[in-house]
Amino acid sequence: MKEVTEKMASVQPHNDASTTDTLPVPTGLTAAFTLKGVRQVKAGITVVDDIELAIPHGEIIALVGPSGAGKTSLLRLLNRLDDPVGGEIFYRARHITQYPVQALRRKVGFVFQTPVMFPGTVRDNLHVALALSGEPGQDADKRIAEALELAELEPALCDRAGDRLSGGQKQRVNIARALMTAPDVLLMDEPTSALDPETADRLMETTRRLSREQHLTVVMVTHRLSEARRTSDRTIVLERGRIVASGSTTDVFGSTTNPRMRAFLDSEK
Amino acid sequence: MLHFVQSSTTASRSIIDVSWFDLGLACGLMLIAIGIARWQGLGLAQRFVIGAIRTVVQLVLVGYVLVYILALDSWYLVVAALLIMLMVATKAAVNRQHESSHKLLMITGVAMLVASGLTLLYISTLVVRVAPWYNPQYVIPLFGMIVGSTMNAAAIAAERLHSEVTARQAEIEAYLALGASYQQAAQQPVRQALRAALIPTINGLMVVGIVTLPGMMTGQILAGVSPLIAIRYQIVVVFMQAAAVAITTAIVTLWYRRTFFTPALQLKLQTSASTA
Numbered sequence: 001m002k003e004v005t006e007k008m009a010s011v012q013p014h015n016d017a018s019t020t021d022t023l024p025v026p027t028g029l030t031a032a033f034t035l036k037g038v039r040q041v042k043a044g045i046t047v048v049d050d051i052e053l054a055i056p057h058g059e060i061i062a063l064v065g066p067s068g069a070g071k072t073s074l075l076r077l078l079n080r081l082d083d084p085v086g087g088e089i090f091y092r093a094r095h096i097t098q099y100p101v102q103a104l105r106r107k108v109g110f111v112f113q114t115p116v117m118f119p120g121t122v123r124d125n126l127h128v129a130l131a132l133s134g135e136p137g138q139d140a141d142k143r144i145a146e147a148l149e150l151a152e153l154e155p156a157l158c159d160r161a162g163d164r165l166s167g168g169q170k171q172r173v174n175i176a177r178a179l180m181t182a183p184d185v186l187l188m189d190e191p192t193s194a195l196d197p198e199t200a201d202r203l204m205e206t207t208r209r210l211s212r213e214q215h216l217t218v219v220m221v222t223h224r225l226s227e228a229r230r231t232s233d234r235t236i237v238l239e240r241g242r243i244v245a246s247g248s249t250t251d252v253f254g255s256t257t258n259p260r261m262r263a264f265l266d267s268e269k
Numbered sequence: 270m271l272h273f274v275q276s277s278t279t280a281s282r283s284i285i286d287v288s289w290f291d292l293g294l295a296c297g298l299m300l301i302a303i304g305i306a307r308w309q310g311l312g313l314a315q316r317f318v319i320g321a322i323r324t325v326v327q328l329v330l331v332g333y334v335l336v337y338i339l340a341l342d343s344w345y346l347v348v349a350a351l352l353i354m355l356m357v358a359t360k361a362a363v364n365r366q367h368e369s370s371h372k373l374l375m376i377t378g379v380a381m382l383v384a385s386g387l388t389l390l391y392i393s394t395l396v397v398r399v400a401p402w403y404n405p406q407y408v409i410p411l412f413g414m415i416v417g418s419t420m421n422a423a424a425i426a427a428e429r430l431h432s433e434v435t436a437r438q439a440e441i442e443a444y445l446a447l448g449a450s451y452q453q454a455a456q457q458p459v460r461q462a463l464r465a466a467l468i469p470t471i472n473g474l475m476v477v478g479i480v481t482l483p484g485m486m487t488g489q490i491l492a493g494v495s496p497l498i499a500i501r502y503q504i505v506v507v508f509m510q511a512a513a514v515a516i517t518t519a520i521v522t523l524w525y526r527r528t529f530f531t532p533a534l535q536l537k538l539q540t541s542a543s544t545a
Binding site for chain 2: 079080081082083097101102103104105106109110112114116118119128129132133174177178180181
């Protein structure tokens, strides 16, 4: 009984009255991000509502929830593609606005739902990121080769035009490009939504390996619950801009008793 | 250095006067255009009529105004006339935009003022050497042609920049997410806007005299000026328009692009791809 109670304590349902609860942060890990009372409004609608959250360093966090839950809006706040209308966001214990925004974005990479290819070849795409990082030095080719390898792209693709790649290859180039600035955090907005299940699985495996080997914190929005279950260390469930559950992925998927959330989490079974 | 002088041939050739009766006959040409519009049911016949009436009224008024202005002998009245022309052209350029704002009005006005002012200064002091410097017979028509060109260029540049930024939101945000500056993120839209605004001028340079006979040159020839003098004036006009257009488009695009970004380098347009 005691074990069940402890397990449930690590899955924190966030109802309207308990929004000050935070995701439990394991001891010994520094929070990459801490969010305090964060609110975001778009077109007069509150899309992120009073979020309290700590995102531990070096883990994969899945943001799940129904359409319109505020997942993407929340993700965009973390590298200041948008700023919140209320609350505070801290990155490595410093207020996010205290960092020069360009420097912050090089440390907090973003992979978009639809891969965006810049004009030119794969090499050109990666070189742009390298130049933006301020390190277009002599070892550019070496770093490009490393990024391609990390993203599991064949070196032969390097000189292929970006628009001649498959969807999966484009998304991997986008990941490789984001890695060129040596980020600490990778934000991924439904990176597999346009991919077939097999390609999506392989991309998630790559993400998991990257997180482990590069000590990357990955915050990933996904609508595929199976993907969140298999890939992430922690899962945050959002609904109408609020956190309705958060905790270790095993616990969130295994132990929640909230019937509506249970139905949502079981919806892909 | 070119130095234009009044053609001595002007006096030797008489100009065929177009009387008010002749002008009435010219209306027959407009009736053809209106007839075609009605025949095809384009819904444009009424606009053709209004346009024709406006043409007559505006040009008659301008004719009388020009008679007055060309007789001016005070620099401040000439400068005031130039500024009025500039303001009207600025408003017309901004009104052609889907989204006009006070900021865009200011950007366009300053761009056209700088481009037109510098070009006129160059032409009137170095090339034509107008004396006195405000001689309205030269300054007014030259400025009018410059402003007309810059008005079109500014309108095309602003419209194209807006549409390119709107169409390339995802690409711009991808650049920003990598830590790009707004200049780097908007590089492609700016290039496209500059190209769109400059290409008509370049095309004009290519075909002038072959496909088209410029209005000013033909006007001078009709007025009895030697074609050899008329073409020299026309070359000067084409070059000054090219310079003014280039300056205007550069100022408009490089300044206007900043307005699409917040101080924190966020794209102000709503990202359609971003879902809550």
